[in-house]
Amino acid sequence: MESASTKLLIIFVILNHCYLLTTPSTVHSISPIPHEALPTKSGYLQVNSTTKSAMFYTFYEAKEPNSSLTETPILIWLQGGPGCSSMLGNFYELGPWRVVSSQGHNVEHLELEPNSGSWNKLFGLVFIDNPIGVGFSIATTKQEIPKDQHAVGKHLFKAIRAFVALDSLFKTRPIYVTGESYAGKYVPAIGYYILKRNARLVKSSQVNLAGVAIGNGLTDPISQVATHAMSAYYSGLINEKQKARLEKAQDEAIGLIKIGNWSEATNARSKVLNLLQNMTGLATLYDFRRLIPYEDSLVETYLSSVEVKKALGANASIVFELCSDAVGDILHEDVMKSVKYMVEFLVKHTKVLLYQGQFDLRDGVVSTEAWMKKMKWDGIGKFLEADRKVWKVKGKLAGYVQKWGSLSHSIVSNAGHLVPTDQAVNSQVMIEDWVLDRGLFTNKEIVDPSIPSYDSKYLYEHFFGTTPIGSxxxxxxxxxxxxxxxxxxxxxxxxxxxxxxxxxxxxxxxxxxxxxxxxxxxxxxxxxxxxxxxxxxxxxxxxxxxxxxxxxxxxxxxxxxxxxxxxxxxxxxxxxxxxxxxxxxxxx
The missing domain is CATH 1.20.1080.10 (Glycerol uptake facilitator protein.)
Structure with a gap:
């Protein structure tokens, strides 16, 4: 015979279950993309004519171009991961519109709001889901998904040429390839591939590469994995005992890289980062100030809407994932391989910008400087001797810039791994100044005549230059x-x-x-x-x-x-x- 307490327990469980069934869970209400937020162009760029595998892209034309459209620069953005969609950059970082949420009764409403720090103010801006199999991109067969950076560069080259062919105005426009995190490998890979291929092509078939920019990138893992303990220690996040333990784990990863055991080296790096996470108790290593991680999951929810997919020109049958574990697994052995030699080649032939948010513990300032100072480039000595200058935007500290020749290094204040998210307007100013060779990113002979003009601008705020009244x-x-x-x-x-x-x-x-x-x-x-x-x-x-x-x-x-x-x-x-x-x- 059941006891009274047992009967009461059963009744409680039943009532609780009924309550859960009748209490609505949080649902998402998603607003459609407004007409003014639609891309100028979007769709697919084929990389394999036989299998029809293709990369998804969205293109936003410059809102305020300062030259004719045949000369207006085009920025290409690549997300990291490996395996993450560039739609993260589009709708959470530097695109013209961002996904935002508002809470109602058991309803989270998602919609778009304008981004004042969008990188397409002066330039055309392209987001490409790279490699195939990522985001809305299509990989017809698993075997086609790139396993290394040469294959990544090959696919991206085809995609970029396909994009340029979409409009005759694109052909003469200078192209800058940009990206962050694991794109610290993608960006050098496509830049290197473009320059090598251009040398074998007639001018009309070449890609007009004008520069590359990498934000908080993983580029030379053997140098970068050795810096985590030092960064955390001097940031006051771990003590000496923890530092020694972390350095031992770092040495293990370095040893595996040296013998070419790439898969185990990647696992060893993950062990280092997990150990650092547990030691510090941080919400995220991407920005050690944050009390909660970046809320990028909003983008995945928003882009899962069938109506949103159709509006963007994406294949509505694709189940959108912000980051693909399948693609990440395929590139697992590529993670710890260096592409520093590609950056060394690029800096000899085009301009290069490396920028980091100052609070990133994964691929931040110390991590990047560790491999920069080892670069095999004639100008590296002069670069290291150059002054790091205080960079201000509208009179307020924005960070620091160090430059020599074709290499620029920018440290963005009050930012973590996702610089455009943390400092939208300042990142916009940074990329514009770098592309246009102005401010602290220009050569001395160009800066000199503009210095009094900057002073006058802040005094008078109106244009006082000379332009033709007639022709x-x-x-x-x-x-x-x-x-x-x-x-x-x-x-x-x-x-x-x-x-x-x-x-x-x-x-x-x-x-x-x-x-x-x-x-x-x-x-x-x-x-x-x-x-x-x-x-x-x-x-x-x-x-x-x-x-x-x-x-x-x-x-x-x-x-x-x-x-x-x-x-x-x-x-x-x-x-x-x-x-x-x-x-x-x-x-x-």
Missing amino acids: ATQAFVLEIAVTFLLMFVVSGVATDNRAIGNLAGLAIGGTITMNVFMAGPVSGASMNPSRTLGPALVFHIYKGIWAYMIGPFIGAILGGFAYNMIRRTDKPLRELTKTESIMRSFAR
């Missing part, structure tokens, strides 16, 4: 003419001792005034390339800039040559200066 050709002709007159007069008062020195300023000032009245309404009367270049770099207004870069040079050369021709005489100048004039008498 650029009219401005070009006028700039030649007014610079000719100015150079002619300057040559006279500066090089001819017959001139009355006391009146030199009056002569030059009068000429400039006359030139302004004559050319100002049409060209602005620049008469100096720096007068136009500085404001143009600061305000990103480049209309007809060629007229101001070329016209004054031609005018100055012609003006100096003309004066030199008419002053020629057989008499020495000291004889000619004996001639008196009324003005010379007054000057005395």
Whole structure:
């Protein structure tokens, strides 16, 4: 016979079960993609014409291009993993729209909101799900999924060429390949592959690679896995005993790399990271300040909607995963292999940006600098000697920049592994300055004329440069003419001792005034390339800039040559200066 307590327990279990059945669980309400948030182009880029395997992409045209679309740069973004979808970058980091959530009664509502720090403000922006089998990309057979970076580069090269072929305007546009985390291998792989293939192709078939940028990347694992203990220790997260234990685990991973036991080396690295996680108790190693991990699962939920898939042009039958374990497993033996030699090749032929958020414990600043200083590149000595400069955005500290030649290194303040998520606007400024060679990312000879322009911008906030009122050709002709007159007069008062020195300023000032009245309404009367270049770099207004870069040079050369021709005489100048004039008498 059952006891009373047993009967009560059974009744409690039944009632509790009924309560759970009648209590609704949290459901997701997903808003459709608004028309203004749709990509300019999206769909599939075929990498195998036989099997039809293809990479999914979304392209967003520049919102405020500062040049014609035939010259506007295009950025390509690759996510890491290995095996993660670039839709994470699109809808959580640097795309024009981000997935956000709001809570209701047992309902989590997901929708898109504009991202003020989107990287497509000035540039075209492409997100590619790489490699095949990731995100919305299609791998018809498992055997086609890349096992190494050569295969990754080969597929991406086909995809990029297919993208460029979509529009005749894409063909001449400079392309910058960017990415983060495990894309610290993808980006060098495709950059290296492009340059090697371009050397064997006619110009019309080449990919117009202009640079590569890697954020918080895994690039040279043997150097990087050795830094975790030191980073955590000097961040105050572990003690000396824990540091020694972590270093022992790191040494195990390094030993396995040296003997080429790639699979076990990858496992050993995972052991290091798990050990560090357990020692510190952090919510995430990607940013040791965070109390909760990055909330990127919202993207997976949002992109699982059939309506959203159709709007993006993705195959609606694909079950979207933010990160594919299957692809990650296939690349398991690739994880600990270095691509440092590819970066060394790239920095000799194009410009390279390496950036990290300062609070990343996985692939952060110390991790990256460990392999940078070992680079086999003629400029590495000069780079290491270069000053690390304070970088500010709108007067506030944004980080630090170190640059020499084609290599730039940026440390982004108050950011972790996902820099564009943590510092949207500052990351936007960083990529724009780097691509456009301005601010701390430019060469000295270009920075000098723009420094006063930056000061003036913050004082006045309006454009004070020169642009053609009419056509650029009219401005070009006028700039030649007014610079000719100015150079002619300057040559006279500066090089001819017959001139009355006391009146030199009056002569030059009068000429400039006359030139302004004559050319100002049409060209602005620049008469100096720096007068136009500085404001143009600061305000990103480049209309007809060629007229101001070329016209004054031609005018100055012609003006100096003309004066030199008419002053020629057989008499020495000291004889000619004996001639008196009324003005010379007054000057005395």
